[in-house]
Amino acid sequence: xxxxSAQVKSAILLAGLFAEGKTTAIQPGESRDHTERMLEFxxxxxxxxxxxxxxxxxxxxESRDFVVPGDISSAAFWAVAAAAFPGASLTLTDVGLNPSxxxxxxxxxxxxxxxxxxxxxxxxxxxxxxxxxxxxxxRGVEIGGDIIPNxxxxxxxxxxxxxxxxxxxxxxxxxxxxxxxxxxxxxVAGNLREMGADVEETYDGMxxxxxxPLHGAxxxxxxxxRIAMAFAIAGLFAEGETTIGDAACVAISYPGFSSDLETxxxxxxxxxxxxxxxxxxxxxxxxxxxxxxxxxxxxxEPMHRAIAIDGPAASGKSSVARRLAxxxxxxxxxxxxxxxxxxxxxxxxxxxxxxxxxxxAHMRSMRIDCGIxxxxxxxxxxxxxxxxxxxxxxVNAAVSAVARIGAVxxxxxxxxxxYLALADIVMEGRDIGTVVFPDTPFKFYIDANPEVRxxxxxxxxxEDDLGARDAKDxxxxxxxxxxxxxxVVIDTSEIGxxxxxxxxxxxxxxxxxxxxxxxGGGA
Numbered sequence: 001x002x003x004x005s006a007q008v009k010s011a012i013l014l015a016g017l018f019a020e021g022k023t024t025a026i027q028p029g030e031s032r033d034h035t036e037r038m039l040e041f042x043x044x045x046x047x048x049x050x051x052x053x054x055x056x057x058x059x060x061x062e063s064r065d066f067v068v069p070g071d072i073s074s075a076a077f078w079a080v081a082a083a084a085f086p087g088a089s090l091t092l093t094d095v096g097l098n099p100s101x102x103x104x105x106x107x108x109x110x111x112x113x114x115x116x117x118x119x120x121x122x123x124x125x126x127x128x129x130x131x132x133x134x135x136x137x138x139r140g141v142e143i144g145g146d147i148i149p150n151x152x153x154x155x156x157x158x159x160x161x162x163x164x165x166x167x168x169x170x171x172x173x174x175x176x177x178x179x180x181x182x183x184x185x186x187x188v189a190g191n192l193r194e195m196g197a198d199v200e201e202t203y204d205g206m207x208x209x210x211x212x213p214l215h216g217a218x219x220x221x222x223x224x225x226r227i228a229m230a231f232a233i234a235g236l237f238a239e240g241e242t243t244i245g246d247a248a249c250v251a252i253s254y255p256g257f258s259s260d261l262e263t264x265x266x267x268x269x270x271x272x273x274x275x276x277x278x279x280x281x282x283x284x285x286x287x288x289x290x291x292x293x294x295x296x297x298x299x300x301e302p303m304h305r306a307i308a309i310d311g312p313a314a315s316g317k318s319s320v321a322r323r324l325a326x327x328x329x330x331x332x333x334x335x336x337x338x339x340x341x342x343x344x345x346x347x348x349x350x351x352x353x354x355x356x357x358x359x360x361a362h363m364r365s366m367r368i369d370c371g372i373x374x375x376x377x378x379x380x381x382x383x384x385x386x387x388x389x390x391x392x393x394x395v396n397a398a399v400s401a402v403a404r405i406g407a408v409x410x411x412x413x414x415x416x417x418x419y420l421a422l423a424d425i426v427m428e429g430r431d432i433g434t435v436v437f438p439d440t441p442f443k444f445y446i447d448a449n450p451e452v453r454x455x456x457x458x459x460x461x462x463e464d465d466l467g468a469r470d471a472k473d474x475x476x477x478x479x480x481x482x483x484x485x486x487x488v489v490i491d492t493s494e495i496g497x498x499x500x501x502x503x504x505x506x507x508x509x510x511x512x513x514x515x516x517x518x519x520g521g522g523a
Contacts, residue, residue, distance in 0.1 A: 001027050003176050004149040009053060010035040016055040017044065024054040030361050031149045032100040037125035041066065050358040069096035069128040074254050076104045076154045078264060079133050081233050083113035084164040088135035090264075097127045099364035099411070103150030105131065107158055109414040111138040111165055112439065116421040117414075119367065127367070132421065139438075140167030140210050146360055146407035148173045156230040159188045162208040163197040164237055171205035182222040191219045191231050195238055216240030225252040232257070236265060305330075307426045307508070308433035311446035312481060314453035316492040316500065320446055321428040323501050328426070328515075333377040333419050335429035335436065336399075338412045340390040341368065341381050343402045353398045360407045370415050372422045409435075433484035441511050443487035444504055452493045 001008055009025045013035055016023025029051055036046045036053060043062040047054040075092045082090035097119050109115050114134035119127045138161060143151065151158065155174055162169030177184040189201040194217040198209040216238045221228035228247045235242030250257045307324065311317040318334065325332035342363050346353055351362045369380040379386040389395070402408055409431075416436050419425050427436065433443035448456075483489060488507045492500055509515070 001025060003027075004029040004031040004051070005176075006032040006034070006149075013039065013046065013053065013055050016057055017059060019057040022054055022056050024052055027051045027053075029146065029149055029357055030100065030364070032098070033364075034098065034100075034126070037098070038066070041125040048361065050355060050361060064124075066124045069123070069126050070094050071253075072096050072098075072101045072104065073153045074257075075131070077157050077229050077233050077257075078260075079104065079108060079115075079131065080157045080161045081236060081264070082133040082135050083108045083111070083115070084138055084161055084237065085135040086137055088133075090133045090135075092131040092133070094128055095131055097129050097131075099127075100150060102414075103147045103407075103410065104154040104158065106147070106410040106414045107141065107143055107151060107154075108133070108138075108161065109417050110141045110410060110435070111161060112136050113138060114417065114420065115414060116418040119369070136439075138165035138210075140165045140169040140208070142170045142172070144170065144172035144174070144205070146356060146405065147410050148176075150407070152176060153226065156184055156188050156226045157233060159192065159206065159208060160230050160234045163192050163195075163199070163210050163212075163214065163234070165210040167210060169208040169210055171208075172202065173204055175204040177205075180226075181224040182227065184224065184227065187220075187222050187224065187227050188230070191217075191227070192234070194219060195231075195234060195242070214238035216242040218243045219245065221246045221249055223249045225249045225254065229254065229257055232261060304420050304422070304424045305442070305513075306420050306424075306432075306437040306440045307442040307444070308437050308440055308484070308487075309426060309428040309444050309446060310430055310433050310481075310484070310487065311428075312430070312453065314456040315446045315448045316456075316497065317428045317446040319497050320444075320492075320500050320504065321426045323497055324504055325426040327501060327505070328424070329375075330424045330426045331372055331375060331377050331419070331422075333416070333425050333427040335412075335416050335427055335432060337379055337386055337390055338368065338415060339399050339403045339408070340395050341379060341386050342366065342408060342412070343395050343399045344390050344392070345381060346402065347394055347398060353401045356405045356407075359402055359405055363408055363411065368412075368415060370418055372419070375423075377419060377425075403430075430481045433487050434482060438484070441486070442508055442513060443484045444507070445483045445487040445489045446500070447489065447491050448493040449491075 004027045009027060009031055012023060012025045036048065039046055042064055044059045045056070070092070072095055075095050078090060078092065082088040097117055102117070105115055105117060113136055115131065117129060117131045119129040122128070140162060143158060152174065155171060155177060159171060174185070185201060185206060189199045189206050192199045192208070195214040196212055197214060198212050200207040214234060214237055216235065219231050219242065221244055223246055228244050228250050231242065231244055307330065309317050309321045322332050342359070343353060345366055346359050346362045349362055351358050353359055367382050371378045413436055416427065419427065429436070433440070433445070490500055490503055
């Protein structure tokens with residue numbers, strides 16, 4: 001196949017079910033896997049190996065009841081509306097959380113929205129549950145590479161999010177948008193420009209320089225349901241009236257969209273000349289339902305506090321993070337365990353960790369559950385608690401390769417951020433202050449000279465090449481190991497853990513951290 005297309009793949013598999021012998025669809029990358037899951041639910045076996053999917057003809061389907069979960073692509077419009085609206089809070093219930101479809105949540109998390117999702121159950125092989133979105137001022141990101149097939153249908157509304165965000169958003173590797181119901185690249189870029197956004201169209205995406213105020217305009221949907229819905233949401237943030245032509249096309253995928261829009265917001269929709277045309281009037285006192293006082297709600301303080309501890313391997317950051325969490329009564333979270341869990345599981349399944357599409361496919365077949373039990377952070381892989389195998393020499397040697405994969409990082413960053421909805425946390429890693437929680441004022445970078453770090457690893461019985469690992473971590477394209485500009489840097493080469501923690505506590509106080517009773521503020 002010339003592109004990763006779930007529709008083309010599904011047509012081939014269904015045809016292959018009635019063909020003699022084995023039929024294989026070979027894709028250039030992973031695409032959504034609803035068809036494979038449904039076939040297996042109906043007792044038809046498919047075989048997946050990396051980006052290849054095969055089926056043997058002649059298999060008989062077994063009759064079963066099937067319940068369709070809420071559509072994440074339709075929910076994405078509301079998720080962006082809430083994520084880009086500081087102070088807003090939205091819960092999406094019983095929505096499909098198939099890992100091949102939740103890239104939109106990962107992108108919004110990277111843009112700074114606070115999200116948490118929980119898989120409640122699976123019916124028909126499709127995971128489903130609730131998503132909670134807390135709105136904040138968003139920031140620009142780059143959307144491209146392996147995650148594009150996962151968000152291809154959501155790119156129009158993510159482009160709107162980019163226009164509402166601060167900084168630059170780049171969408172690339174998405175030339176397939178040119179051959180959807182309309183040329184979505186041209187349609188989105190043109191409509192955003194009509195609303196006053198600064199947008200540069202490229203052959204495979206666009207560059208959006210966010211932050212410019214949007215104004216109402218007469219926009220065309222081009223008969224494309226996703227364009228119509230995306231710009232109905234954009235109209236909520238624009239000054240004046242936004243009118244969308246040929247909005248009746250929304251019924252293709254979401255007949256109740258206009259009604260739900262009115263329910264969620266104070267924006268009116270009208271019909272003109274028998275045509276269903278949302279007319280979105282957004283003025284400074286726009287409201288979301290549930291905001292009893294009216295007006296733009298004041299930005300909410302985060303539900304909990306995050307202290308970010310970054311640094312290279314063997315710098316002492318883990319010991320510092322654990323000791324600090326204990327002193328403050330916070331929950332200690334080791335973000336690296338997630339990357340190790342994916343690595344450990346991939347190695348166990350015989351996946352080549354240097355084959356990015358194969359690793360991504362394997363990760364999306366895993367169930368990763370993050371939680372807190374008894375004041376401790378928990379991590380379960382496919383229902384089993386993460387074990388000691390995560391620190392094996394094999395995992396140590398392979399984890400950097402896995403952590404370099406952009407789609408893996410995007411998926412796991414959202415998981416890491418979900419802990420903040422549960423408790424005050426001290427999280428350690430290599431991009432906590434720069435990517436996971438860039439807005440926290442409590443950032444620390446723990447370091448030590450290479451000789452000291454190497455000796456610490458030897459005492460732990462771990463043999464690996466720290467120099468090579470540092471080079472990989474610092475040179476990777478996605479979230480490289482670096483020091484956040486506003487982080488407090490502490491060198492642990494010649495001081496003990498107690499002194500390091502004391503310095504951290506002093507710096508926290510200087511940055512306005514409010515200590516509770518018994519939280520170690522007297523250090």
